[in-house]
Amino acid sequence: MCGIIACIGSDDAVGELLTGLENLEYRGYDSAGIAVQNGTGIAVRKKAGKISELKNTIARDVPNGTVGIGHTRWSTHGPPTDANAHPHTSRTDRVVVVHNGIIENYESIRRRLAAEGYEFKSETDTEVIPHLVEHHLDEGLDVEDAFKTAIGELDGSYAIALMINGTDTVYAARQDSPLVIGVDDDRYYLASDVPAFLDFTDEVIYIEDGEFAKVRPGELMLTDREGNVVDRDVETVEWSAEETGKGEYTHYMLKEINEQADSIANTIAGRIGDDGSIHLEEFPPGTFEDIDEVEFVACGTSYHAALYGVQLLRRAGIRAHANLASEYDTTTVTDRTLVVAVTQSGETADTMSALRAAQDAGAETVAVTNVVGSSAARQADHALYIRAGPEIGVAATKTFSSQVVTLTLLGHRLAEDLERGRPREDAAEFFAELRRLPTHIEKVLETTRAREISEKYLDKRSYFFIGRDNEFPVALEGALKFKEITYEHAEGFASGELKHGPLALVTDETAVFALFTGTNGEETRKNAEEAHTRGANIVAVAPDGTDVGDVADSVLWVPKTHPDLAGLLANVQLQLVSYYTANLLGREIDKPRNLAKSVTVE
Incomplete structure (x- = not known):
């Protein structure tokens, strides 16, 4: 550390x-x-x-x-x-x-x-x-x-x-x-x-x-x-001193939130063909044809990115699991297992330990990281760089979105290589929307009402984040960002789990951020209503024009895009809410208490 x-x-x-x-x-x-x-x-x-x-x-x-x-x-x-x-x-x-x-x-x-x-x-x-x-x-x-x-x-x-x-x-x-x-x-x-x-x-x-x-x-x-x-x-090193400075921004975190359009553009540059084909120099077609299943190991924000990747892989017919690196068990690992270590710094001690354990168990390994020459990149059999540029703020922002996009590209290669894999039928549409993602992020940054929302709900005692499918990792990440830099009580849940215990915590001093960016909006609406009837304020995060009915007290809009990508736009809104709330509370945003950027101890 x-x-x-x-x-x-x-x-x-x-x-x-x-x-x-x-x-x-x-x-x-x-x-x-x-x-x-x-x-x-x-x-x-x-x-x-x-x-x-x-x-x-x-x-x-x-x-x-x-x-x-x-x-x-x-x-x-x-x-x-x-x-x-x-x-x-x-x-x-x-x-x-x-x-x-x-x-x-x-x-x-x-x-x-x-x-x-x-x-x-x-x-x-x-x-x-x-x-x-x-x-x-x-x-x-x-x-x-x-x-x-x-x-x-x-x-x-x-x-x-x-x-x-x-x-x-x-x-x-x-x-x-x-x-x-x-x-x-x-x-x-x-x-x-x-x-x-x-x-x-x-x-x-x-x-x-x-x-x-x-x-x-x-x-x-x-x-x-x-x-x-x-x-x-x-x-x-490709990074410059200017890139690692704050420039015109008061905080690194706000700078890096605003850099996400560029970081994702860098992530996909040269990797998506006009016909929707994927070009990963590190992994030509056939690289993973001997793989049966995928295990992700990661911590914190990187773990949430891995959970997002799991959702996409499973829909492509691939057996995939995300594991907290500190809890990783190699019992089921074989030489036909691909273990993907997701780590921004490439130095996270728990992830490095899990990576070595996977190699000892005979797995093929890939490091998905932001840092060229990092320990993970050198330790793993293969390295896939997210190319997000330097990230200095302790609370990860742009690296999360670039990790998810990188795992999306890797997932497509796996779907093509694995015998049981099912490449996207809507590949042309999906990758066209992926190329438009930086533009959509810029629109979110230009039109966001996150500061207004932060001011409106600043006096709440608890903040819940809920979503289904690939919204669930975004809900977890939204809560993590909030608690990291505001020091307020925040939790993320799968929407359907709200009624299985957490609802007991809901009062009129609770704000619930409900994600309506996927394909299960009606189910999430019911869960949001359960919280609403118990006094909670509901903040919907939804694509433009979505009918969120009477359940939402406030709405954070995002541009319409493919439902597998819309969660990344919602994530930007939630990052901004965390930032503005922390700023209004006078928190030390770039240096939150008790935390550090690169966790190199177990």
Whole structure:
């Protein structure tokens, strides 16, 4: 979860570290800190709170240096305090470390080191690392061997950057947690995510699990566990620093909601022929002819996108299931199972664990992700990119719609390849509407009454979202967005389930958002009426001209389109309702409490 940045050979290490931390703040914002080689020692500055708190602290005493490391934290072990903030130092302060991940055996290491006289000042698992490295230095090992020996004693997940007092070198290692190198002539950067250093370079080298990096100004060495030198090509990232900025928008979330027309246009570009044929370079016809069934693994918003994909696949005659990655069971997986890992970042720990379990069980695997070079893309047998562009807001928006569209294209390929598959009879009509989807989204954004609806129902105590078929995942996603950024009580239900328990919660202090975008509008109307008669206000989300009768107190309209796509238009409206409600409540929209963008711990 947390964010790591390192600058090596910079003329302004402090300035670039702070820029990198601000660019990484979506990964965690409980506390932050930096450490810089200043010529006489390592200057450490850290502070609980957001990056702005750290900047205010540093402004009173700015350290100088050309090499440094930084960290922004999402708390796991220990609350967000100055003491628990990274970087962490060793007993003599000669070893300084930042870390992302979880050291599972830290308690046993801590007890061992404490018995030898090492004093711990924090509640974190990370603090064992600098003490452990110093322990091996005290035993006579050189720095590199001390670092590698210490890393070999750690169980769990980690991305680690370490400095030793008196040197201009940063040592790094990764295991099940992302770490990437930025290259700018003789300057180098290390970071959890590429956006951290996009202000300075778009040239990157991806570090793999089990590898070590030794970086000093003008020199980079990458090695594997056995010490063999790894020669890896430098790649150019397509994203720009401008794309990862807020531009004219107050919040990243609103910017990214408004980017959905472009992101979907990018998702489908070159992938749909004029005759409705699908062109996926990654998967030519026949790729999946040996597959019998499809299992999706995903978390959060990506899980809702997977549920949407399941609905489409089942209608195409394909056995498909969506699984929460953290609950994934491979008991029924065979070598004729296709496991599709859906993950925006490509780094989600639970999804990565499920992906590896599926491979161990013999499944063929596909990663559907937004990030080229991500761990999921490299781990899976195949990678299919959603091409949504960078998403910085913690609450996912444009990536959900691009994930659904990508899964729709993948589903069509599967329907053509699988013996039991039934390709769409209305393919020409459907894909024509899919090509028009960006235009329809633009219309929603231009005509939405979401702010008015948010103001009207701001005083409610509960917000329910209901829908049937492929509206159900949209209802779940609408509720998730609402609770993520408003902190208000919100739940999503299949419409028919409202009367099987949740109706007991409905009062005149409840607002129910009912989706009428599919083919089961009459059934949903009955369920909405059940809530309406018990005092709830009903907000219908429906295609233009739909008769929602007397059941709706308010309506959010969307353009008419294919019912399999209309849910994505409804989703935009619900995203906007969440955004405006949170804004009216004064919430921290881009940095909702207790959450982070890329969940790299299980």
